[in-house]
Amino acid sequence: MSESSKSGPSLPDAITEVRGHFASDAALQDALAKLTLLGFDRAELSVPAAHPDAATPEMGAQDPNSETDQRQVRTLSSSAAAAAGAMLGAGVVVATGGVAAVAVAAAAGLGLASGGVTYAAVDAADATDHAGREAAAASGELMLAALARDAGQSAKAEAAMREAGATEVRTVRRAA
Numbered sequence: 001m002s003e004s005s006k007s008g009p010s011l012p013d014a015i016t017e018v019r020g021h022f023a024s025d026a027a028l029q030d031a032l033a034k035l036t037l038l039g040f041d042r043a044e045l046s047v048p049a050a051h052p053d054a055a056t057p058e059m060g061a062q063d064p065n066s067e068t069d070q071r072q073v074r075t076l077s078s079s080a081a082a083a084a085g086a087m088l089g090a091g092v093v094v095a096t097g098g099v100a101a102v103a104v105a106a107a108a109g110l111g112l113a114s115g116g117v118t119y120a121a122v123d124a125a126d127a128t129d130h131a132g133r134e135a136a137a138a139s140g141e142l143m144l145a146a147l148a149r150d151a152g153q154s155a156k157a158e159a160a161m162r163e164a165g166a167t168e169v170r171t172v173r174r175a176a
Helices: 003-007 025-037 067-096 101-138 151-163
Strands: 014-021 143-148 168-175
Touching (some): 014 151, 025 101, 025 143, 025 151, 143 151, 151 168
Antiparallel strands (some): 014 143, 014 168
């Protein structure tokens, strides 16, 4: 086996990112939607921390969450909790031969209530994230970064961010 086959694919010498600063979370959400429609993969997008605790900016980056992502998490979480309650109730009915039908109705109600509580908890977490992004925007530190593999992608990302209302857009080339 040759030395080159052991090392795997070669890595680029530098990484090109297009970074846009946004005045609101809504503008950042619009940019996410536009970049996704242009074919940018979610793995190529991040929300870098303005003052990361780690040594490098990418270590302080968060995955961007769109409103669609948040809605899907709320739906999944609340549906899973409600389904678990309903399955528990059905299991009790089957195990008791139908004698515990009243208890099952109570368990189903409990399942629905736990689904609602879960939905509310996830919704509260989303509101906290939104408030954090709005605070970052107010201080001029809300940023979206898109990995650009070539000049064409870089130009598309710059245009999409400007169209979404980015207050500052720049291309950054960093050593890999």
